[in-house]
Amino acid sequence: MALATKKIPSAKLRSAAFKRVRADHSAELAGDYVEMIADLIDERGEARCTDIALRLGVANATVVKTLKRLQAAELITQEPYRAIFLTVEGWKMAEDGRRKHAIVEKFLLALGVSQETARIDSEGIEHHVSTETLRAMGKFLARNGG
Amino acid sequence: MALATKKIPSAKLRSAAFKRVRADHSAELAGDYVEMIADLIDERGEARCTDIALRLGVANATVVKTLKRLQAAELITQEPYRAIFLTVEGWKMAEDGRRKHAIVEKFLLALGVSQETARIDSEGIEHHVSTETLRAMGKFLARNGG
DNA sequence: CCTAAAGTTTAGCATAGGCTAAGTTATATG
DNA sequence: CATATAACTTAGCCTATGCTAAACTTTAGG
Numbered sequence: 639m640a641l642a643t644k645k646i647p648s649a650k651l652r653s654a655a656f657k658r659v660r661a662d663h664s665a666e667l668a669g670d671y672v673e674m675i676a677d678l679i680d681e682r683g684e685a686r687c688t689d690i691a692l693r694l695g696v697a698n699a700t701v702v703k704t705l706k707r708l709q710a711a712e713l714i715t716q717e718p719y720r721a722i723f724l725t726v727e728g729w730k731m732a733e734d735g736r737r738k739h740a741i742v743e744k745f746l747l748a749l750g751v752s753q754e755t756a757r758i759d760s761e762g763i764e765h766h767v768s769t770e771t772l773r774a775m776g777k778f779l780a781r782n783g784g
Numbered sequence: 785m786a787l788a789t790k791k792i793p794s795a796k797l798r799s800a801a802f803k804r805v806r807a808d809h810s811a812e813l814a815g816d817y818v819e820m821i822a823d824l825i826d827e828r829g830e831a832r833c834t835d836i837a838l839r840l841g842v843a844n845a846t847v848v849k850t851l852k853r854l855q856a857a858e859l860i861t862q863e864p865y866r867a868i869f870l871t872v873e874g875w876k877m878a879e880d881g882r883r884k885h886a887i888v889e890k891f892l893l894a895l896g897v898s899q900e901t902a903r904i905d906s907e908g909i910e911h912h913v914s915t916e917t918l919r920a921m922g923k924f925l926a927r928n929g930g
Numbered sequence: 931c932c933t934a935a936a937g938t939t940t941a942g943c944a945t946a947g948g949c950t951a952a953g954t955t956a957t958a959t960g
Numbered sequence: 961c962a963t964a965t966a967a968c969t970t971a972g973c974c975t976a977t978g979c980t981a982a983a984c985t986t987t988a989g990g
Contacts (some may be wrong), residue, residue: 843938
């Protein structure tokens with residue numbers, strides 16, 4: 639199996655990686671939203687449009703539009719002018735994101751980067767680490783007092 | 785300075801991370817293209833639309849459209865129906881990308897993930913690692929026989 | 931040198947994810 | 961309890977990134 643891996647992967651193999659990245663990107667926004675909604679619910683009992691917009695650094699209208707997509711994807715539920723709730727599926731995704739995020743951030747800290755950088759970089763990286771890489775990071779943490 | 789870092793960063797600080805991620809994303813595609821063009825030029829002397837499309841796993845027309853943006857950004861030069869060339873700026877970006885990519889991929893391998901996973905994950909991660917994290921990965925490699 | 935195949939471009943469409951401006955609903959306060 | 965303010969929504973715009981189908985160039989073979 640390992641022997642079959644060529645030094646220069648075929649175009650098909652290459653393109654698979656880029657396709658994964660593109661797929662990651664479309665899932666990414668949804669992940670950020672549900673994670674943030676979960677945080678807001680935990681921190682202050684409810685998630686409101688304005689808080690999400692503020693934390694993400696985007697306009698209110700952008701949040702509204704995105705929330706519609708999330709509702710269509712059955713990750714959240716909402717009534718007009720009311721707070722936002724996560725569906726079971728939404729909570730699952732949020733928990734998963736938090737888990738990943740925590741591991742990546744702790745890993746970066748253990749690797750020796752500053753708190754600030756760990757926080758910022760983990761936000762971007764978390765959506766692109768496979769289960770295998772995440773496990774490797776976990777092992778590294780176990781070895782290095784994570 | 786470090787003392788000023790609160791445990792729960794303010795919304796403003798949080799939003800900065802997401803803004804960075806969004807900025808990364810717009811730069812990402814350009815990076816992938818110039819890196820691939822550089823590879824094609826090195827491997828076979830010239831970069832053609834079709835090869836880029838094949839390797840990225842997108843339609844030909846998509847590549848054409850993107851190349852127009854890259855030309856507007858002065859990263860490439862091209863004449864109709866001719867091969868694609870990189871500008872000085874384009875080469876700089878490509879080299880930078882390759883350097884990052886190589887470090888991240890080697891780092892993942894050193895961390896213990898499979899070749900296949902390292903290749904795929906590094907493609908997504910490379911655009912989200914700051915200079916500081918990259919340096920930390922470099923140090924790790926130096927310590928662990930990279 | 932003519933023509934068929936391969937490669938490139940254009941046109942037109944869709945969706946995602948941004949924005950501002952204007953309208954609507956809830957809520958807090960005098 | 962009336963209304964000002966804050967929060968939310970709608971409408972309409974833009975760019976990026978994908979697609980297919982059709983048109984145009986280049987190039988290779990006969």
